[in-house]
Amino acid sequence: MTHLVRIEDLVVDYASGDGSVRALDGAELAIGAGETVGIVGESGSGKSTLGAAVGGLLPGAATVARGSVVVADHEVNTLRPNELRALRRERLGYIFQEPIGSLDPTMRIGKQVALALPGSGRRADVLTHLERVRLADPARVAKAYPHQLSGGMAQRVAIAMAMAREPEILIADEPTAALDSQIRAEVLDVIFTLAAEIGTTILWLSHDLPAVAKRCRRVVVMYGGRVVESGSAHAVLDMPWHPYTSALVRAVPGAVAEGERLVSIKGQPPVLTGAAEGCAFAPRCPDALSTCSVDRPPVVSVHERDVLCHLAGQQVGVSR
Template sequence: MNHLLRVDGATVDYTTRHGATRALDGANLTIAPGERVGLVGESGSGKSTLGLLVGRLLPAGARVGGTITVDGRDVLSLRPGDLRALRREVLGFVPQDPVGALDPTLRVGRQMRLALRGSAGEDGNPADLLERVRIDRPDRVLRLYPHEISGGMAQRIVIATVMAAAPRLLVADEPTAALDAQSREEVTGLVMDLAESEGTSVLWLSHDLRAVGRWCDRTAVMYGGRVVEDGSTRAVLDDPRHPYTRALSRSDPAHAVPGRRLPAIVGGPPTLVAGAPGCAFAPRCPRAVADCEGHRPLPLTVDGRTVLCLRPETETTVPSDVKAAS
């Protein structure tokens, strides 16, 4: 199959004051042209690390292994000029903090023009670009400084600028986390509509299972620096096969039933080290057996999706009220 993005066995290690930590532990992921993939998983599971790795944007000091291919190019061995061209021509990044992504010293219009220099969006009129993200009176907004606009407006400006360059792959790292519920809905819809009209593939890093369920064709679930379940969104979120996906889905606030306490996932996230044996979820897993501690699970195809688990769930286990909510 022709993939726009292919991540094979990606590892990322850091050395910190507290010793060695592993942020990615052999993550695999593919994205086809035009596909929208949601990447979910609890804090620290490695979502941002994987998203940044796609553009080789990790901080200095990150030691990286595995293979990343974008549009047929081997990202980890590109020379600096070719890497810049890849970022400019193929990739687009929308960060979590939109205001932080803007330069506080420049008016909106000027920084949009600077950001688009040398890209496919260079000739675009900034006012037209702002209209595409439904900003009223764009000429007025172009004259404002970042501190004069709201978070929702800033995120629309960032999205308008990134999408003007017509990226083939958009990596969006929780771009709506700082917004109120209504802006979140609108901004997500905008990104997805723009992506669809441009044929842009989307890698959407999110904690919002409901939004991923609504907008993404495929869902990949991360745990302990690996993608532990990956398949169609309906299969993965409505009928999980990995015990972690099941626990994540059940503990999602969007699935809360009034008067009933949400089940939390017992224990804490793992601290990873290179070469650790076994499944990282085993200490918290209700289905774990002795083998799970000693054997690293290999990818299995189960009911049309890929699962990294020695003992995947075998039947529908999510209560029907959860399905109805998604």
């Protein structure tokens, strides 16, 4: 199977003070066209860095120390700036936590949406795109400036712009974290419905495990800058194989509502300054073996599930 996105052994460092922080420490991930993927993990696990790396959007403080990011057969890390802009324009859409950051405060919404459209962006097309994200009064929104919109409306506009060119991949970095819980589900409905209509692959970076379980076919769990488990959301969340996934699932109370953030688990997530020796989860892992803090766990792939754990080979088919 050819993959739309393929990340191999990706290592990314941020310059920080007089040292550096290792945000990705050998992340591996492959995503096929049309998938809905939820990427979860505690704060600092590397979700945003991974999402930014897919579009060559890493900030200046970041260095790709090793590894590769291939999007639609293009190696992102070696593209020239104009090639990278073309890849982003033609194939990728981004939505972030703060929609205001994607909007120009000095320009009317209608004009901004027109600029995001292919071709000349006629007024009728602008209104159609605002309708598609279920804005109640598109004509009024088109005339408004960003500061005149609520957070939910601004995020819908940002979604309309990100989807205007019908991207192959939408990277949504906690797009509802800044919104009221009632509006969150509506905005997620807009994103997932529109993506399904267009056939856009979704990479949704999230803290909201129940919402990911509900909307994504696939879940990717990150810890310490690595993908520690990935596979069908249903299978992974019903029967986690990685001890960290188990802890995450257990930290979410049974009847938790969509919109709740993850309850953190015991101990602190690591802040790495270089490659973690062994498994980064070892200090918090209830199942750790003596080898875990020394030897890097291998990726074990079984039944379309990947697990990065020394125990994984032993526990296939065993409920944790």
